[in-house]
Amino acid sequence: MYFFYLLLQLLTTSTALAYPSAPLNDRLIKTVYQFPNETWVENLAIRPNGKILATLIGSPDLWQIDPKSKDAQLITSFPNATSTLGIAEVREDFFAVAVGNWSYVTFSTTPGSYSIWTIDLSAATTSQPCGRVVKITDVPQAGFLNGLCSVPGQPDTVLVGDSDKGVIYQINLARRSSSIWLDDPAFKPNTTVAAQLGINGIHSHGGYLYFVNSFLRPTIGRVPINKHGKPAGPVERVIDQSPWPSNTGDHGDDFAFDKDGNMWVTADPSNLLVKVNVAKRTSVIVAGGLNDRNIAGDTAAAFGRTNEDENVLYITTNGGIAYPRKTGVEGGKIAALDISRLR
Ligand SMILES: *[C@@H]1O[C@H](CO)[C@@H](O)[C@H](O)[C@H]1NC(C)=O
Numbered sequence: 001m002y003f004f005y006l007l008l009q010l011l012t013t014s015t016a017l018a019y020p021s022a023p024l025n026d027r028l029i030k031t032v033y034q035f036p037n038e039t040w041v042e043n044l045a046i047r048p049n050g051k052i053l054a055t056l057i058g059s060p061d062l063w064q065i066d067p068k069s070k071d072a073q074l075i076t077s078f079p080n081a082t083s084t085l086g087i088a089e090v091r092e093d094f095f096a097v098a099v100g101n102w103s104y105v106t107f108s109t110t111p112g113s114y115s116i117w118t119i120d121l122s123a124a125t126t127s128q129p130c131g132r133v134v135k136i137t138d139v140p141q142a143g144f145l146n147g148l149c150s151v152p153g154q155p156d157t158v159l160v161g162d163s164d165k166g167v168i169y170q171i172n173l174a175r176r177s178s179s180i181w182l183d184d185p186a187f188k189p190n191t192t193v194a195a196q197l198g199i200n201g202i203h204s205h206g207g208y209l210y211f212v213n214s215f216l217r218p219t220i221g222r223v224p225i226n227k228h229g230k231p232a233g234p235v236e237r238v239i240d241q242s243p244w245p246s247n248t249g250d251h252g253d254d255f256a257f258d259k260d261g262n263m264w265v266t267a268d269p270s271n272l273l274v275k276v277n278v279a280k281r282t283s284v285i286v287a288g289g290l291n292d293r294n295i296a297g298d299t300a301a302a303f304g305r306t307n308e309d310e311n312v313l314y315i316t317t318n319g320g321i322a323y324p325r326k327t328g329v330e331g332g333k334i335a336a337l338d339i340s341r342l343r
Pocket residue numbers: 037038321329330
C-alpha cells in the first residue's frame with residue numbers, strides 16, 4: 001500500500017475543476033454494511049431477491065449482504081487465489097465471477113492466476129448458502145481480469161476485461177473456453193502513467209458494451225454488440241476526458257445504468273460518484289469529495305431489484321485504502337443512495 005501511495009503521489013496532477021467544497025448529498029448516503037479496516041470491497045451484483053453479492057480484493061471471498069436485515073454472510077471462498085473481482089448475473093440467480101491474484105499492497109497482479117467460476121444460487125439452501133459453485137475455466141492468458149458482465153440473449157457467455165493486457169475476453173460457460181472478444185487500443189493501459197491499468201468496469205446496455213478506462217482517454221467508451229453477442233463496429237467515445245477532478249489521474253472504476261439510461265460512475269480513488277448523461281455526453285458530480293468518508297474509495301455500483309429499492313444505488317468502497325486521505329482509512333463497505341431523493 002505504501003508503494004502504491006508513493007506511486008500515486010507521483011501521478012498527482014493539477015486539475016482545472018475543483019472538488020466540491022463540501023461533500024454533496026452526504027446525508028442521503030446510508031451505510032448498509034461495513035467490513036473491518038483494510039477490507040477492499042471490489043464489486044457487487046444484486047440477486048433477484050434483493051440480496052447483495054459482494055467481492056473482496058484482499059481475500060478470495062464472496063459475501064452476501066441483506067440490505068433489509070443488514071446481515072452479512074460469507075457464502076464461499078475460492079481456492080488457490082487471493083482476490084475476487086467482477087461479478088454478474090448470467091441467468092436467473094446464477095452468477096459468474098472472476099477470481100485471481102491481485103494485491104493492493106503492492107498494487108500488482110499475478111498474470112496466469114485468473115479463472116472464471118459460476119455460483120448457482122437458485123440451488124442455495126439454508127445449509128448450503130452458496131448453492132452450486134463450479135470452476136468454469138482458467139484464463140491462463142489473462143494478466144488481470146477485472147470487470148465482468150453478461151450479454152443479453154447470450155445465456156452461455158460472459159465478457160471479462162483484462163486491465164493489464166487491455167483486451168476483452170468472451171467466456172463460453174457451456175464449452176468452458178475463453179477467447180478474445182475484442183482487442184482495441186482504447187482498452188490499453190496508459191503507458192505514460194505508473195499504474196498500468198487500462199479497461200476497468202464493463203457493462204452491456206441497450207445494444208452496446210460500455211467500458212471505463214481508468215487512465216486512458218476516452219475515459220468512457222462503448223462498442224455496438226450484434227444479435228450474436230459479437231462486437232459490431234468501432235469503439236465510440238462517450239466521455240473523452242473526465243471533466244470531474246482526479247488527483248490521481250484515475251478517471252473512473254465501475255458503473256451502473258439507471259432506468260433512464262444514465263451511467264452512475266464510481267471514481268475511486270477520487271471519492272466521487274458521477275452521473276453521466278450518455279445521450280448528451282455530459283456529467284455531474286453527485287456525491288463525495290476529496291476527504292469524503294461516506295463513499296471513500298468507491299469501487300462499483302448497482303441498483304436494487306425489489307419494488308422497495310429499485311431507486312437505491314448500492315455502492316461498494318475500499319475505504320480509501322488505495323489513496324489514503326488526511327481523514328484516514330476506514331473499512332470498505334456497502335453504501336446506499338436513494339437517487340429519487342436527490343435534488
Ligand atoms: C486502517 O488501516 C490503515 C491502512 O493500513 C491504517 O493506516 C489505519 O491506522 C487503520 N485504522 C485503524 C483505526 O486501525
